[in-house]
Amino acid sequence: MTTKPRITITYCTQCSWMLRAAWMGQELLSTFGADLGEVALIPGTGGIFEIHVNGDLIWERKRDGGFPEAKVLKQKVRDIVWPERDLGHSDGHKAKGASFDKLRMREEGSSGTREQEPAIDKVEPSKVPHGEPVEPRMAGIPASPDGANK
Numbered sequence: 001m002t003t004k005p006r007i008t009i010t011y012c013t014q015c016s017w018m019l020r021a022a023w024m025g026q027e028l029l030s031t032f033g034a035d036l037g038e039v040a041l042i043p044g045t046g047g048i049f050e051i052h053v054n055g056d057l058i059w060e061r062k063r064d065g066g067f068p069e070a071k072v073l074k075q076k077v078r079d080i081v082w083p084e085r086d087l088g089h090s091d092g093h094k095a096k097g098a099s100f101d102k103l104r105m106r107e108e109g110s111s112g113t114r115e116q117e118p119a120i121d122k123v124e125p126s127k128v129p130h131g132e133p134v135e136p137r138m139a140g141i142p143a144s145p146d147g148a149n150k
Helices: 018-035 070-081
Strands: 006-014 039-045 048-055 056-060 106-110 112-114
Touching: 006 018, 018 048, 018 070, 039 112, 048 070, 056 070
Parallel strands: 006 039
Antiparallel strands: 006 048, 048 056, 106 112
16 A cells, blocks of 8 residues: 655744745645645744655755745645646646737638737727726826826
8 A cells, every 4th residue: 555645844933934834735735635645734943944745855945945836836746746647727738829929810811811919909998887988098008198087
C-alpha cells in the first residue's frame, strides 16, 4: 500500500503568517482533496516560511524570494507527487491565439482576406434606468472632446 503525501507548512508566529499558511494549506486541500494524507501547520519563529512535501523542502521564503502564489505551489506539489496530473486552470492552459496581440482575427471574404474588428469595438451605448443614454468610455479618456463630463 502506498502512503499518501504529507505536506508541512512551517510559518513564523512573530510575523503573523498563520493565516497565510492556513490559506495555502486550504488551497492544497481543495485542489488535491483526499489524495493528500495530511497538511500540517507548524508554528516557528525568526521569519521562517517553509513548505515540505514528504520531508523534502519545496519552498523557502528566504531562498525563493517571498511567498509562493497558490498556482505555483500547486504545480510544485503536483510535479513531485503526481507528475501526470492535470491541474486545469492552475496549469495556465491558454486557447490558441488567445493573446492580446492576436485579438484581430482573419476571416475569408469575397475579395480575399479582411480584418475583423474585435468585439470590444462594437460596444453600443447603454441606457441607465430612467436616465439618459450612457456612452461607453475607457478610464482616463474624457467623455467629450473638451474634457468636460456631460
